[in-house]
Amino acid sequence: MIGLDNSILYTALPTLATELDASDTEQLWIINAYALVLAGLLLGTGTLGDKVGHRRMFLVGLAIFGLSSLAAAFAPSAWLLVAARAFLGLGAAVMMPATLALIRHTFPDEVERNTAIGIWGSVAVTGAAAGPTVGGFLLEHFWWGSIFLINVPIVAVAFLLTLWLAPPNQPNPDKHWDLPSALYALVTLTALVMVIKSTASAHYGTAAITLGVTVVGAVVFALRQRKLDDPLLAFEIFRSRIFSGGVLAAGGAMFGLASLEMSTTQKLQLVDQFTPLEAGLVISAMAIAALPTSVLGGAVLHKVGFLPLISGGFLLMTVSAATVWWAGGRDSFTVFVVAMILGGLGAGLVMSVSSTAIIGGAPLHRTGMAAGVEEVSYEFGTLLAIAITGSLVPFFMARHTDLSTDALHQPDLHSLAAPAYNSGYLTTIGLMALVLLTITVITVWCFRDNPKSGSHAVVH
Incomplete structure (x- = not known):
């Protein structure tokens, strides 16, 4: 649910813009408010959970998320929807660190715990990857508020199951929260x-x-x-090349994935006149491709090391973005879909082991801090993708016409605005390919010794 709530707007944003008469700026904040609050508060809410108890934090986060979903579903204006999305981010930030903490408390056996964390990771990736398709399906059959209302029954079931199944609340009042x-x-x-x-x-x-x-x-x-005696972030942990490389890998992979998903789903709808469901199904090729490589990477890390998985994954994402740019300029849909698949394969490889690099690359006494940085890295990558992609496409579009992206929602102006939007999209994708190539080179330097784990011999 937490992963889904970001990417579900990739297909829904054009519909929201039309229904709420949202400007370019309002659209940016509708999609950005969630990731912004989530990324900004994640480091602090993990520590707060240690203080008041993770079960209590999870229940409070669920309640905030459910109420905010109701508010978002029935928001009468764009800025009220932005406010509701910000509270959704607050609920997610309160919940997210508690999910892993509850897993650790629930499964003392190491094998069971690792299995549970693996399932947790797969569900998170699936939720984030399925967002465009789920959003497209809901918009095809229901009104736009359904993309938020879908959270409410999930919240209700999760709340009841937590009361029934979760371990007792274990607060630590002596823990400092800043x-x-x-x-x-x-x-x-x-x-x-x-x-x-x-x-x-x-x-x-x-x-x-x-x-x-x-x-x-x-x-x-x-x-x-x-x-602070117990800081949220001690900057010396970035001295480890493995740790810093893992942070760059996590944020960079989400940046590439979210940028390509967000810009492409809107291009397919606004320029190519796909329905939200059709656009979501095209993007699902990337999501489906990411799943097997996200499992494969973790399974072979001890044999092949970080370098081929992370740098190789980014190289695949670079080729993907470059191919999308090439295919978009030549109207080759088959090549376009193949490029989406390549991007998903690459992102899955990177994300399968970047968390291992982050946790394993930090000193043992900073493991909890490293876990917080790991969560922030993914959300920060998404945040930058939304902010940069959502700004660059209109920027380059404005260089080709006097019309803004708002004109795309006017049927009589679509034939004028669509070519300019397509040009802005392709320019943005071209720049993204250069950014991904740069990240590839940096990760080669970070993992040049090709370690097969972090600084700890075994990462639990």
Whole structure:
């Protein structure tokens, strides 16, 4: 459910834009508010769960998520939907660290615990990958609010099962939770999104101001961590090439996957006039391809090492983006679908072992912190993908026409706006291929010794 709620909007956003008369900026924040709050609060909510108990945190997060889903489903305006999406992010941030903690408490046996974590990971990947198809199916048969309302019965069932099955709540009142650090992180990420959007919109004054806020927020956060006995983030853990490479791999894989999924689902609908369901089914090729390689990577890591899996995976994603760019300019749909499959195969390889690199690359006494950074890495990659892709496509489109993307929702202007949008899409995909190639080179340096685990010989 947490993974689904981001990607389900990739196919639904054009419909939401039409139904709520949302501007480009409102569309960006409708999809970004969730990932922004989730990424900004994740480091802090894990520590808070240690203090008040993970079972209690999970139940509170479920309640917030369910109520926010109801509010989002019946939101009468774009900005009220943005607010509801922000509260959805809050609920997800409260829940997400508690999911793994409850698994650890529920399964003391190591074999059972590893199996449970493997199932947890597969469900998370499946939820995120299935979002465009689920969103397309719901929009094909119901009104737009159904993409949020679908969360409510899941919340209700999960709440009851948690009361029945979850281990007792185990709070630790002596554990320190630092609210200011979490707020500084949230402010910094919010300002960063505004920098990206303002720059793409040529509002350079606003971009300069928000860039200043970003820098100040980051500095204040860093200084705060140095004063804490139990910081949310100790920056020395990034000295490990394996750890830093794992963080880059996790964030980069989600950046590539989310960028390609989000921009392509909207291009298929706005330019090629696919229905939401048809667009979701095309993207499902990427999702289906990611599943077997996400299992395969973890199974062969001890034999082949990180380098071929992570750097090789990014190379496949680079080829995928370059092929999408090539096929889009030549209207070759078959090659386009093959490129989607290549992207899914590559992303699955990277994500199957990046978590192992992060957890194993950190010192043993920083394992809990590394787990928090791991979760933030994936969400931060998604956040950047939404912010950058959602800003660059309109930016490049504006270079080809005086019309904005809003014109695509006017039937009489579609023939004028669609070619410009397609050009903006292809330019963005081309730049994304260059970014993925750069990440490939950096990961080759990070994993040049090709370790077959992190600094710990065995990662539990």
